[in-house]
Amino acid sequence: MTRLLIKHAQMVEQPEQLIDVLIEDEQIAAIGSSLAVSGVEVIDARGALIMPGLVDVHVHFRDPGQTDKETITTGSKAAARGGFTTVLAMPNVQPVPNTAATLHEMVIHNHEKGLVHIEQYAAVSAELTDQSINDLVGLAQTGAVAFSNDGKGVQSAATMLAAMKAAVKANRVISAHLEDNDLMGHGVVDQSVADQLQVAGIDPLAETSQLARDLVLAQATGAHYHVAHLSTKNGVELVRLAKLHGVHVTAEVTPHHLLLDTTAIHTRKDVNLKMNPPLRTPTDRAAVVAGLLDGTIDMVATDHAPHTVADKAGDMVSAAFGITGLETCFPLLYTHLVRPGIATLAQVQRWLNQAPAKAFKLSAPTTIRVGQKADLALFDLEHAHTIQADEFASKSVNTPFIGEKVYGMTVATIVDGQLVYRAD
Ligand SMILES: [Zn+2]
Structure with a gap:
């Protein structure tokens, strides 16, 4: 014993x-x-x-497929070092968990190698494209904790509508990485700093136009729709309005979108400030902080996105999108939000434990008893x-x-x- x-x-x-x-x-x-x-x-x-172990609904463990960046073992060690005891792993791995057979192997692997509880997302649609919806009910029965095409936006409204209907049948959350491919273009930073850095910009409408679309689809279907890494002021306002109208929507924000904005980017060499969605304007940052504090945004998720030194080499154009987050999340929130008196520890506990556990119907404990x-x-x-x-x-x-x-x-x-x- x-x-x-x-x-x-x-x-x-x-x-x-x-x-x-x-x-x-x-x-x-x-x-x-x-x-x-x-x-x-x-x-x-x-x-x-002492707190109930933290819960992160958005991590990338790169396993299988890109184990030079992270593995289930190292990713879960990072989670443990950050105080996280349950994490939800995104399905943009290789092979993509489109089928029950592929998912089943991942669930077993996560369980065998994970030091913490690793729940697995399955992909909404084949290969994270709009080709065809996966069998969400079958994937849920095989252990999919929720569904997402994270890393890619769902481009067609018809695909998202069908996915939401299937997610209702599967009784699972559908989490959306909002990205309109045409509005995104080859952008690498927020539109507002693109000219100054002489690189292509990402229009914030790439996020908000899909969000507006999805919120009406969620209203029509009754699906539980979750917004991954919300980053814009208009996005916060859309979620606030949708909640007022009774849409079943929850939202997450990352520590970096809470604590950093475009004013941190000084040169096109600042590759660790390149992520997707990008750091936004100070106005957007203030809006996501306010949205988190007033409950419009339900939780904090890290979008832990490990990359090798080679993948992060070069400049804003050539470097990969994303930063790691599990090991710095709690200290950053405590240092920048709790110590200055902007938020309380009870709120941090809600954002990093109670809210994600409740939204995703996890068995993770939310009190100490x-x-x-x-x-x-x-x-x-x-x-x-x-x-x-x-x-x-x-x-x-x-x-x-x-x-x-x-x-x-x-x-x-x-x-x-x-x-x-x-x-x-
Ligand atoms: Zn994403």
């Missing part, structure tokens, strides 16, 4: 009182102010924050830490946050009662 005793931890709900948590087998066996148990492994939290599955994370809120390139558990280190001073690094992560990460 695995037994673990966490001493002197601080809960979000009662920060003034330090508590102990005893874990036996996979569950929380006792919670008290000074538990005395002999013969157990003890973690002295020294006042660290006796009898509950022990998926837990501990964060050090007291000591400053400088993010360094050589400390990442991910196979890739493509992040613009290297060198940044943060608070809230993970102390330990526990999955099913097992210690899967502990800081040195």
Whole structure:
């Protein structure tokens, strides 16, 4: 029997009182102010924050197909180091999980190699194109947690309409990467800074035109429609309006769209500021922050997108889109939103645990209670830490946050009662 005793931890709900948590087998066996148990492994939290393990509904683990960038093993180590105990992996891998057979292999592989719970998205349509809708009901029965063509936008309204009807039958969320191919063109940064950098720009309408289309389709079908990485002011307003009209819509925003905007981009060499959707204007950034704070945006998701050094080489035109996010997410939100008093820890817990668990109907625990599955994370809120390139558990280190001073690094992560990460 695995037994673990966490001493002197601080809960979000009662920060003034330090508590102990005893874990036996996979569950929380006792919670008290000074538990005395002999013969157990003890973690002295020294006042660290304890939270239900974080949940990220948007990660790219590149496995199978691009394991030079990340694998299930390294991706889940990165998740554990970030305090995430459940992640949802996107289906833009090779082969794409279009069929039950392919998906089944991935589900088994994720389970065997994952240090944390890795739920798998299946593709909405064949090869992430608009060719034909996959058998969403069959894929759901095989274990698809939800559906997405992430990395690609669904171009045709007819395809999205058929996909939503199928998602209703499958009783699963459909998550949309919004990108109109014609409006996107060969753009690499937000339209507003394209001229200055002398590169092609991405029109924000590439996001919002599809979003407006999808919201009326969601209203017509009753599908649960989820907006991946919402990045624009107009997009926030569309989601707000749709919610007022009773459309079943949820939305996520990334840490980088909350904390960075186009003013961070100084040259076309800033390749770790190249992602899709791109960093937007300060006005857009203020709107996604406000949307998150007022509940229009439900959750934060990292869009963890590892790339090799070679793939990120060159400039804004040649470098791949995307940055890693799992290992910096909680510290960045804590440092930039909680410490300055913009948000509370309870809100962060909602965005990174309760809201994603509820929206995607996950079994991930959302409170800390006796009898509950022990998926837990501990964060050090007291000591400053400088993010360094050589400390990442991910196979890739493509992040613009290297060198940044943060608070809230993970102390330990526990999955099913097992210690899967502990800081040195
Ligand atoms: Zn995407």
